[in-house]
Amino acid sequence: MSERWTEGNEVELLINGDEFFPRVFDAIRAAKKEVLLETFIFREDEVGNDLQRALIECAKKGVNVELTVDGYGTPDLNINFIRAMTDVGIKLHVFDPRARLLGVRTNIFRRLHRKIVVIDSELAFIGGINFSADHLTNFGPTAKQDYAVQVRGPVVQDIHKACWKLLINGSKNDDAAKINKIAAASSVSESTETNTAVGQARILMAVRDNVKHTNNIERHYLRAIHRAKKRVIIANAYFFPGYRLLWALRRAARRGVTVTLILQGRSDMPWVSLFTSLLYEYFLRNGVIIREYCQRPLHGKVAIVDDSWVTVGSSNLDPLSLALNLEANLIIEDKQLNQTLFDHLTSLIKTHCKPITISLAKRGYWWRMPLVFLSFHFLRHFPFIVGWLPAHMPRLRLMNSETKDSEDFIQEKTSDAEKLSQ
Numbered sequence: 001m002s003e004r005w006t007e008g009n010e011v012e013l014l015i016n017g018d019e020f021f022p023r024v025f026d027a028i029r030a031a032k033k034e035v036l037l038e039t040f041i042f043r044e045d046e047v048g049n050d051l052q053r054a055l056i057e058c059a060k061k062g063v064n065v066e067l068t069v070d071g072y073g074t075p076d077l078n079i080n081f082i083r084a085m086t087d088v089g090i091k092l093h094v095f096d097p098r099a100r101l102l103g104v105r106t107n108i109f110r111r112l113h114r115k116i117v118v119i120d121s122e123l124a125f126i127g128g129i130n131f132s133a134d135h136l137t138n139f140g141p142t143a144k145q146d147y148a149v150q151v152r153g154p155v156v157q158d159i160h161k162a163c164w165k166l167l168i169n170g171s172k173n174d175d176a177a178k179i180n181k182i183a184a185a186s187s188v189s190e191s192t193e194t195n196t197a198v199g200q201a202r203i204l205m206a207v208r209d210n211v212k213h214t215n216n217i218e219r220h221y222l223r224a225i226h227r228a229k230k231r232v233i234i235a236n237a238y239f240f241p242g243y244r245l246l247w248a249l250r251r252a253a254r255r256g257v258t259v260t261l262i263l264q265g266r267s268d269m270p271w272v273s274l275f276t277s278l279l280y281e282y283f284l285r286n287g288v289i290i291r292e293y294c295q296r297p298l299h300g301k302v303a304i305v306d307d308s309w310v311t312v313g314s315s316n317l318d319p320l321s322l323a324l325n326l327e328a329n330l331i332i333e334d335k336q337l338n339q340t341l342f343d344h345l346t347s348l349i350k351t352h353c354k355p356i357t358i359s360l361a362k363r364g365y366w367w368r369m370p371l372v373f374l375s376f377h378f379l380r381h382f383p384f385i386v387g388w389l390p391a392h393m394p395r396l397r398l399m400n401s402e403t404k405d406s407e408d409f410i411q412e413k414t415s416d417a418e419k420l421s422q
Contacts, residue, residue: 003216005204008197009153011330011337013312015344017135020127020148021047027119028054035065036118036163040073040111040314041130044081051131052085059088066167066179068093068396070112073130082399093167093396095326110210113325115148115314116163124151124159126205126330128237128301128314135299141266144299145348149312149330149337153196155203162207162328170396201334208315208327217315218322220331222248224305228257233345234303235262235293238316239276245317246282253287262345265292265354284358291353301329304342308335 014020028035028051035058042048059065067085069077071094086092095112117125127148129135137143151159167179206216218241225232225248232252239261241249253259261283263276280290301321302312313329315321 003204003206004158005202006154006158007202008199009151009155009201009203010199011201011203011332011334012150013337013340013344014125014127014129014148014150016137016144016146017047017129017133018137020125020129020135021050021131023150024117024125025050025054027117027123027125028058031058031063031119033063033120034118035063035120036116036160036167037066038068038112038114038116038163038166039131040070040113040115041132042067042069042074042077043130043132044077045133047131047133047136052081055090056085056088059085059090065090066093066163067091068095068112068163068166070094071096072111073113086399092399093171094399095170095396111320111325112166113314113321114207114328116159116328118156118160118163121160122152122156124156125149126151126159126314126328127312128299141296144297145293145295146299147302147312147341149332151201151203151330153198153201153203155205155330158205159328162205166326167396171398172395175396175398201332201337203333204331206311206313206329206331208321208325210324210326215322217311217313217327217329218242218245218317220311220329221245221303221317224303224309224311224331225249225252228252228305230306231258231260231342232303232305233260233262233342234317235298235300235345235348236303236317237264237297237299237301238318238321239263240279240319241317242319242322246279249283249288250286258289259287260289260291260349262291262293262298262348262353264298265294266297280356281358284356290356291349292356293348293353295348295352302341302345304338304345306338308333308338310334310338310341 014023028037035055037055042051055065055067067090069092074094082092096110115125115127115129125148127146129146129148133139134142135144135146164179171179204220206220207213208215208217222244225245232249249259249261283290301315301317302310304310310332311329312332313327315325315327315329321327
Protein backbone atom coordinates (compact mmCIF):
# COMPACT_ATOMS: atom_id res chain seq x y z
CA MET A 1 0.00 0.00 0.00
CA SER A 2 1.53 3.30 -1.07
CA GLU A 3 1.22 6.36 1.12
CA ARG A 4 -1.19 9.11 0.13
CA TRP A 5 -2.62 12.23 1.70
CA THR A 6 -6.41 12.28 1.92
CA GLU A 7 -8.51 15.41 2.29
CA GLY A 8 -11.82 15.99 4.05
CA ASN A 9 -11.41 13.83 7.15
CA GLU A 10 -12.88 14.24 10.61
CA VAL A 11 -10.56 13.55 13.56
CA GLU A 12 -11.07 13.56 17.32
CA LEU A 13 -8.51 13.10 20.08
CA LEU A 14 -9.27 10.45 22.72
CA ILE A 15 -7.31 10.64 25.98
CA ASN A 16 -6.71 7.46 27.96
CA GLY A 17 -8.85 4.35 28.04
CA ASP A 18 -11.62 6.25 29.81
CA GLU A 19 -12.48 8.02 26.56
CA PHE A 20 -11.20 5.36 24.15
CA PHE A 21 -12.81 2.12 25.35
CA PRO A 22 -16.47 3.27 25.56
CA ARG A 23 -16.21 4.83 22.09
CA VAL A 24 -14.68 1.68 20.58
CA PHE A 25 -17.05 -0.75 22.28
CA ASP A 26 -20.11 1.25 21.20
CA ALA A 27 -18.80 1.33 17.63
CA ILE A 28 -18.24 -2.44 17.64
CA ARG A 29 -21.76 -3.10 18.91
CA ALA A 30 -23.15 -0.82 16.21
CA ALA A 31 -21.21 -2.51 13.38
CA LYS A 32 -23.31 -3.86 10.54
CA LYS A 33 -20.86 -5.70 8.29
CA GLU A 34 -17.27 -5.85 9.50
CA VAL A 35 -14.92 -5.25 12.42
CA LEU A 36 -11.15 -5.36 11.97
CA LEU A 37 -9.13 -5.08 15.18
CA GLU A 38 -5.37 -5.27 15.74
CA THR A 39 -3.71 -4.95 19.13
CA PHE A 40 -0.42 -5.73 20.79
CA ILE A 41 -1.97 -6.60 24.17
CA PHE A 42 -5.40 -8.13 24.82
CA ARG A 43 -5.73 -9.06 28.49
CA GLU A 44 -8.39 -11.12 30.16
CA ASP A 45 -9.34 -8.38 32.63
CA GLU A 46 -12.28 -5.98 32.94
CA VAL A 47 -11.40 -4.25 29.67
CA GLY A 48 -10.66 -7.48 27.83
CA ASN A 49 -13.91 -8.99 29.07
CA ASP A 50 -15.86 -5.96 27.86
CA LEU A 51 -14.15 -6.21 24.48
CA GLN A 52 -14.89 -9.92 24.24
CA ARG A 53 -18.58 -9.34 25.01
CA ALA A 54 -18.83 -6.57 22.43
CA LEU A 55 -17.19 -8.72 19.75
CA ILE A 56 -19.38 -11.73 20.55
CA GLU A 57 -22.54 -9.61 20.44
CA CYS A 58 -21.39 -8.24 17.11
CA ALA A 59 -20.51 -11.65 15.61
CA LYS A 60 -23.84 -13.13 16.65
CA LYS A 61 -25.54 -10.57 14.39
CA GLY A 62 -23.60 -11.96 11.42
CA VAL A 63 -20.88 -9.28 11.34
CA ASN A 64 -17.50 -10.49 10.08
CA VAL A 65 -15.00 -10.02 12.94
CA GLU A 66 -11.24 -10.32 12.35
CA LEU A 67 -9.26 -9.99 15.60
CA THR A 68 -5.44 -9.96 15.40
CA VAL A 69 -3.20 -10.05 18.49
CA ASP A 70 0.55 -10.29 18.92
CA GLY A 71 1.94 -13.64 20.01
CA TYR A 72 4.35 -12.03 22.47
CA GLY A 73 2.22 -9.22 23.84
CA THR A 74 -0.84 -11.47 24.29
CA PRO A 75 0.56 -14.76 25.57
CA ASP A 76 -1.94 -16.02 28.12
CA LEU A 77 -5.58 -15.91 27.03
CA ASN A 78 -7.49 -18.82 28.50
CA ILE A 79 -8.63 -21.43 25.98
CA ASN A 80 -12.25 -21.09 27.14
CA PHE A 81 -12.02 -17.33 26.71
CA ILE A 82 -10.84 -17.91 23.14
CA ARG A 83 -13.44 -20.57 22.36
CA ALA A 84 -16.25 -18.27 23.49
CA MET A 85 -15.21 -16.03 20.59
CA THR A 86 -14.29 -18.55 17.93
CA ASP A 87 -17.45 -20.59 18.52
CA VAL A 88 -19.58 -17.64 17.35
CA GLY A 89 -17.48 -17.08 14.26
CA ILE A 90 -14.89 -14.55 15.42
CA LYS A 91 -11.62 -15.17 13.60
CA LEU A 92 -8.71 -14.80 16.01
CA HIS A 93 -5.30 -14.40 14.36
CA VAL A 94 -2.08 -14.63 16.39
CA PHE A 95 0.87 -12.75 14.91
CA ASP A 96 4.10 -14.74 14.89
CA PRO A 97 3.05 -17.49 17.32
CA ARG A 98 5.98 -19.37 18.87
CA ALA A 99 6.21 -22.23 21.33
CA ARG A 100 8.09 -21.42 24.52
CA LEU A 101 11.63 -22.68 25.07
CA LEU A 102 12.08 -23.87 28.67
CA GLY A 103 9.12 -21.72 29.62
CA VAL A 104 10.57 -18.58 28.04
CA ARG A 105 8.94 -16.73 25.15
CA THR A 106 11.30 -16.62 22.19
CA ASN A 107 9.40 -14.32 19.81
CA ILE A 108 10.85 -11.12 21.27
CA PHE A 109 11.58 -9.03 18.18
CA ARG A 110 9.59 -7.74 15.19
CA ARG A 111 6.32 -7.54 17.08
CA LEU A 112 2.89 -6.49 15.85
CA HIS A 113 2.74 -3.30 17.91
CA ARG A 114 -0.10 -1.61 15.97
CA LYS A 115 -3.37 -0.66 17.68
CA ILE A 116 -6.09 -0.29 15.06
CA VAL A 117 -9.88 -0.71 14.95
CA VAL A 118 -11.89 -0.33 11.73
CA ILE A 119 -15.70 -0.49 11.72
CA ASP A 120 -17.55 -1.10 8.42
CA SER A 121 -14.74 0.68 6.58
CA GLU A 122 -16.34 3.95 7.72
CA LEU A 123 -14.93 4.59 11.19
CA ALA A 124 -11.44 3.90 12.54
CA PHE A 125 -9.38 4.27 15.69
CA ILE A 126 -5.57 4.42 15.86
CA GLY A 127 -3.30 5.12 18.81
CA GLY A 128 -1.14 3.60 21.51
CA ILE A 129 -3.85 2.17 23.76
CA ASN A 130 -3.90 -1.57 24.34
CA PHE A 131 -6.97 -3.49 25.46
CA SER A 132 -6.05 -3.81 29.13
CA ALA A 133 -7.29 -2.30 32.37
CA ASP A 134 -4.04 -0.45 33.07
CA HIS A 135 -5.16 2.14 30.52
CA LEU A 136 -8.01 3.21 32.83
CA THR A 137 -7.22 6.07 35.20
CA ASN A 138 -8.94 4.27 38.09
CA PHE A 139 -6.44 1.41 37.74
CA GLY A 140 -4.22 3.15 40.26
CA PRO A 141 -0.76 4.73 40.33
CA THR A 142 0.47 2.51 37.49
CA ALA A 143 -2.37 3.50 35.15
CA LYS A 144 -0.93 4.63 31.82
CA GLN A 145 -1.30 8.07 30.23
CA ASP A 146 -2.05 7.46 26.56
CA TYR A 147 -3.77 8.69 23.40
CA ALA A 148 -5.68 7.63 20.31
CA VAL A 149 -7.75 9.29 17.62
CA GLN A 150 -11.10 8.50 16.08
CA VAL A 151 -11.31 9.24 12.36
CA ARG A 152 -13.94 9.29 9.63
CA GLY A 153 -13.52 10.08 5.99
CA PRO A 154 -11.41 8.89 3.05
CA VAL A 155 -8.39 7.96 5.22
CA VAL A 156 -10.42 5.11 6.73
CA GLN A 157 -10.09 3.30 3.38
CA ASP A 158 -6.31 3.33 3.71
CA ILE A 159 -6.48 2.04 7.28
CA HIS A 160 -8.91 -0.66 6.17
CA LYS A 161 -6.63 -1.76 3.33
CA ALA A 162 -3.61 -1.90 5.64
CA CYS A 163 -5.44 -4.26 7.98
CA TRP A 164 -6.52 -6.56 5.16
CA LYS A 165 -3.03 -6.52 3.72
CA LEU A 166 -1.64 -7.87 6.98
CA LEU A 167 -4.34 -10.54 7.20
CA ILE A 168 -3.76 -11.77 3.66
CA ASN A 169 0.04 -11.52 3.47
CA GLY A 170 0.67 -12.87 6.95
CA SER A 171 -1.52 -15.95 6.72
CA LYS A 172 -0.61 -19.44 5.66
CA ASN A 173 -1.72 -20.42 2.17
CA ASP A 174 -4.88 -22.19 3.30
CA ASP A 175 -5.84 -19.42 5.71
CA ALA A 176 -5.02 -16.77 3.12
CA ALA A 177 -7.38 -18.40 0.62
CA LYS A 178 -10.21 -18.22 3.15
CA ILE A 179 -9.40 -14.63 4.03
CA ASN A 180 -9.31 -13.63 0.37
CA LYS A 181 -12.77 -15.09 -0.12
CA ILE A 182 -14.08 -13.17 2.87
CA ALA A 183 -12.53 -9.93 1.64
CA ALA A 184 -13.91 -10.46 -1.86
CA ALA A 185 -17.39 -11.20 -0.54
CA SER A 186 -17.46 -8.30 1.87
CA SER A 187 -19.22 -5.19 0.66
CA VAL A 188 -16.57 -3.20 2.57
CA SER A 189 -13.65 -4.86 0.83
CA GLU A 190 -10.58 -3.10 -0.58
CA SER A 191 -12.42 -2.17 -3.74
CA THR A 192 -14.84 0.03 -1.81
CA GLU A 193 -13.98 3.72 -1.99
CA THR A 194 -15.64 6.39 0.09
CA ASN A 195 -14.42 9.85 -0.86
CA THR A 196 -17.13 11.90 0.80
CA ALA A 197 -15.61 14.76 2.78
CA VAL A 198 -16.79 14.85 6.39
CA GLY A 199 -14.29 17.26 7.93
CA GLN A 200 -11.30 19.54 7.38
CA ALA A 201 -8.38 17.30 8.35
CA ARG A 202 -5.71 16.23 5.88
CA ILE A 203 -4.42 12.80 6.94
CA LEU A 204 -1.87 10.24 5.79
CA MET A 205 -1.49 6.75 7.22
CA ALA A 206 2.16 5.85 7.84
CA VAL A 207 3.12 2.26 8.60
CA ARG A 208 6.44 0.72 9.52
CA ASP A 209 7.16 -2.86 8.48
CA ASN A 210 10.20 -4.97 7.69
CA VAL A 211 9.69 -5.09 3.93
CA LYS A 212 9.00 -1.89 1.97
CA HIS A 213 8.16 0.62 4.69
CA THR A 214 11.10 0.34 7.03
CA ASN A 215 11.49 4.01 7.99
CA ASN A 216 8.26 5.72 6.95
CA ILE A 217 7.23 6.97 10.39
CA GLU A 218 10.71 8.27 11.22
CA ARG A 219 10.83 9.98 7.82
CA HIS A 220 7.64 11.93 8.56
CA TYR A 221 8.98 13.02 11.94
CA LEU A 222 12.19 14.22 10.29
CA ARG A 223 10.37 16.13 7.56
CA ALA A 224 8.13 17.91 10.06
CA ILE A 225 11.02 18.80 12.40
CA HIS A 226 13.17 20.08 9.50
CA ARG A 227 10.30 22.37 8.45
CA ALA A 228 9.40 23.54 11.97
CA LYS A 229 9.39 27.29 12.48
CA LYS A 230 7.72 27.78 15.84
CA ARG A 231 7.41 24.75 18.11
CA VAL A 232 7.97 21.01 18.39
CA ILE A 233 6.45 19.06 21.28
CA ILE A 234 7.03 15.32 21.51
CA ALA A 235 5.41 13.19 24.23
CA ASN A 236 6.87 9.72 23.92
CA ALA A 237 7.03 6.84 26.34
CA TYR A 238 10.17 5.03 25.25
CA PHE A 239 12.54 7.58 23.77
CA PHE A 240 15.94 6.69 22.33
CA PRO A 241 15.95 7.99 18.76
CA GLY A 242 18.53 7.53 16.03
CA TYR A 243 21.23 9.91 14.89
CA ARG A 244 19.02 11.67 12.36
CA LEU A 245 16.28 12.51 14.84
CA LEU A 246 18.83 13.63 17.44
CA TRP A 247 20.47 15.96 14.96
CA ALA A 248 17.13 17.24 13.62
CA LEU A 249 15.92 18.17 17.12
CA ARG A 250 19.25 19.84 17.94
CA ARG A 251 19.23 21.87 14.72
CA ALA A 252 15.61 22.91 15.25
CA ALA A 253 16.37 24.18 18.77
CA ARG A 254 19.49 26.02 17.56
CA ARG A 255 17.55 27.89 14.88
CA GLY A 256 15.07 29.19 17.43
CA VAL A 257 12.29 26.59 17.41
CA THR A 258 10.96 25.81 20.89
CA VAL A 259 11.62 22.07 21.18
CA THR A 260 10.03 20.33 24.17
CA LEU A 261 10.30 16.66 25.10
CA ILE A 262 7.77 15.17 27.53
CA LEU A 263 9.24 11.89 28.76
CA GLN A 264 8.63 9.36 31.50
CA GLY A 265 9.33 10.52 35.03
CA ARG A 266 7.48 7.60 36.56
CA SER A 267 8.57 4.72 34.42
CA ASP A 268 6.95 1.32 34.01
CA MET A 269 10.27 0.13 32.54
CA PRO A 270 13.07 1.79 34.59
CA TRP A 271 15.91 0.47 32.47
CA VAL A 272 14.43 2.19 29.40
CA SER A 273 14.20 5.48 31.28
CA LEU A 274 17.82 5.08 32.31
CA PHE A 275 18.90 4.91 28.68
CA THR A 276 16.73 7.93 27.87
CA SER A 277 18.24 9.98 30.69
CA LEU A 278 21.70 9.38 29.22
CA LEU A 279 20.69 11.74 26.39
CA TYR A 280 19.53 14.58 28.63
CA GLU A 281 22.78 16.50 28.79
CA TYR A 282 23.16 16.40 24.98
CA PHE A 283 19.68 17.83 24.47
CA LEU A 284 19.80 20.43 27.21
CA ARG A 285 23.09 21.99 26.17
CA ASN A 286 21.62 22.39 22.68
CA GLY A 287 18.54 24.25 23.90
CA VAL A 288 15.98 21.43 24.02
CA ILE A 289 13.50 21.63 26.91
CA ILE A 290 12.91 18.38 28.83
CA ARG A 291 9.99 17.71 31.15
CA GLU A 292 9.36 14.43 32.96
CA TYR A 293 5.73 13.45 33.44
CA CYS A 294 5.42 12.19 37.00
CA GLN A 295 1.73 11.59 37.71
CA ARG A 296 1.83 8.02 36.36
CA PRO A 297 3.62 6.08 33.59
CA LEU A 298 3.53 7.88 30.24
CA HIS A 299 2.62 5.51 27.41
CA GLY A 300 1.76 8.08 24.74
CA LYS A 301 3.26 8.35 21.26
CA VAL A 302 2.15 11.79 20.10
CA ALA A 303 3.78 14.93 18.72
CA ILE A 304 2.85 18.34 17.34
CA VAL A 305 4.84 20.68 15.12
CA ASP A 306 3.91 24.35 14.63
CA ASP A 307 0.17 25.05 14.35
CA SER A 308 -1.24 22.19 12.27
CA TRP A 309 1.00 19.07 12.15
CA VAL A 310 0.15 16.20 14.52
CA THR A 311 1.03 12.53 14.76
CA VAL A 312 -0.74 9.95 16.91
CA GLY A 313 -0.08 6.23 16.78
CA SER A 314 1.71 3.21 18.17
CA SER A 315 5.32 4.06 17.38
CA ASN A 316 7.75 4.96 20.11
CA LEU A 317 10.96 6.73 19.15
CA ASP A 318 13.25 3.85 20.11
CA PRO A 319 15.08 1.07 18.23
CA LEU A 320 12.24 -1.45 18.58
CA SER A 321 9.58 0.80 17.09
CA LEU A 322 11.78 2.54 14.53
CA ALA A 323 13.60 -0.53 13.21
CA LEU A 324 11.87 -3.80 14.17
CA ASN A 325 8.18 -3.63 15.11
CA LEU A 326 5.14 -3.30 12.86
CA GLU A 327 3.75 0.14 13.70
CA ALA A 328 1.00 2.48 12.50
CA ASN A 329 0.74 6.26 12.96
CA LEU A 330 -1.52 8.84 11.45
CA ILE A 331 0.17 12.00 10.17
CA ILE A 332 -2.44 14.72 10.49
CA GLU A 333 -2.66 18.31 9.36
CA ASP A 334 -5.46 19.92 11.33
CA LYS A 335 -5.24 23.18 13.27
CA GLN A 336 -8.04 22.33 15.68
CA LEU A 337 -6.53 18.96 16.67
CA ASN A 338 -3.09 20.57 16.96
CA GLN A 339 -4.46 23.22 19.32
CA THR A 340 -6.39 20.65 21.37
CA LEU A 341 -3.32 18.50 21.86
CA PHE A 342 -1.13 21.56 22.51
CA ASP A 343 -3.49 22.76 25.25
CA HIS A 344 -3.56 19.30 26.81
CA LEU A 345 0.22 18.81 26.76
CA THR A 346 0.77 22.32 28.09
CA SER A 347 -1.56 21.51 30.98
CA LEU A 348 0.39 18.32 31.71
CA ILE A 349 3.63 20.29 31.76
CA LYS A 350 2.23 22.84 34.21
CA THR A 351 0.55 20.41 36.59
CA HIS A 352 2.27 17.02 36.43
CA CYS A 353 5.77 17.46 35.01
CA LYS A 354 9.09 18.34 36.58
CA PRO A 355 11.71 20.32 34.67
CA ILE A 356 15.08 18.72 33.97
CA THR A 357 17.95 21.19 34.28
CA ILE A 358 21.46 20.98 32.93
CA SER A 359 22.86 20.77 36.47
CA LEU A 360 20.58 17.85 37.24
CA ALA A 361 21.49 16.10 34.00
CA LYS A 362 25.22 16.51 34.70
CA ARG A 363 25.13 14.78 38.07
CA GLY A 364 27.43 11.80 37.93
CA TYR A 365 28.42 12.74 34.39
CA TRP A 366 32.02 11.55 34.89
CA TRP A 367 30.95 7.96 35.41
CA ARG A 368 27.93 8.07 33.12
CA MET A 369 29.78 9.30 30.04
CA PRO A 370 31.32 5.89 29.14
CA LEU A 371 27.87 4.33 29.66
CA VAL A 372 26.33 6.98 27.40
CA PHE A 373 28.81 6.17 24.66
CA LEU A 374 28.51 2.39 24.91
CA SER A 375 24.72 2.23 25.32
CA PHE A 376 24.05 4.75 22.57
CA HIS A 377 26.16 2.96 19.99
CA PHE A 378 24.89 -0.47 21.06
CA LEU A 379 21.24 0.55 20.77
CA ARG A 380 21.86 2.34 17.48
CA HIS A 381 23.22 -0.89 16.02
CA PHE A 382 20.82 -3.16 17.88
CA PRO A 383 18.49 -3.77 14.88
CA PHE A 384 21.51 -4.75 12.77
CA ILE A 385 22.67 -7.15 15.51
CA VAL A 386 19.19 -8.69 15.65
CA GLY A 387 19.55 -9.20 11.90
CA TRP A 388 22.28 -11.73 12.61
CA LEU A 389 19.68 -13.99 14.21
CA PRO A 390 17.90 -16.51 11.98
CA ALA A 391 15.50 -14.58 9.80
CA HIS A 392 11.79 -15.24 10.02
CA MET A 393 8.80 -14.03 8.10
CA PRO A 394 6.15 -12.66 10.45
CA ARG A 395 3.08 -14.81 10.09
CA LEU A 396 -0.44 -15.14 11.41
CA ARG A 397 -2.05 -18.28 12.77
CA LEU A 398 -5.82 -18.54 12.68
CA MET A 399 -7.09 -19.92 16.00
CA ASN A 400 -10.19 -22.07 16.28
CA SER A 401 -11.35 -24.79 18.63
CA GLU A 402 -11.40 -27.47 15.93
CA THR A 403 -7.73 -27.29 14.92
CA LYS A 404 -5.42 -29.38 17.09
CA ASP A 405 -2.24 -27.38 16.53
CA SER A 406 -4.11 -24.21 17.42
CA GLU A 407 -5.43 -25.81 20.61
CA ASP A 408 -1.95 -27.03 21.52
CA PHE A 409 -0.59 -23.55 20.98
CA ILE A 410 -3.32 -21.97 23.09
CA GLN A 411 -2.76 -24.42 25.95
CA GLU A 412 0.93 -23.51 26.02
CA LYS A 413 -0.06 -19.98 27.05
CA THR A 414 0.32 -20.07 30.83
CA SER A 415 -0.20 -17.03 33.01
CA ASP A 416 2.76 -14.64 32.84
CA ALA A 417 2.79 -11.63 35.14
CA GLU A 418 5.72 -10.03 33.38
CA LYS A 419 4.31 -8.74 30.11
CA LEU A 420 6.00 -6.32 27.83
CA SER A 421 3.50 -3.45 27.98
CA GLN A 422 4.79 -0.98 25.40
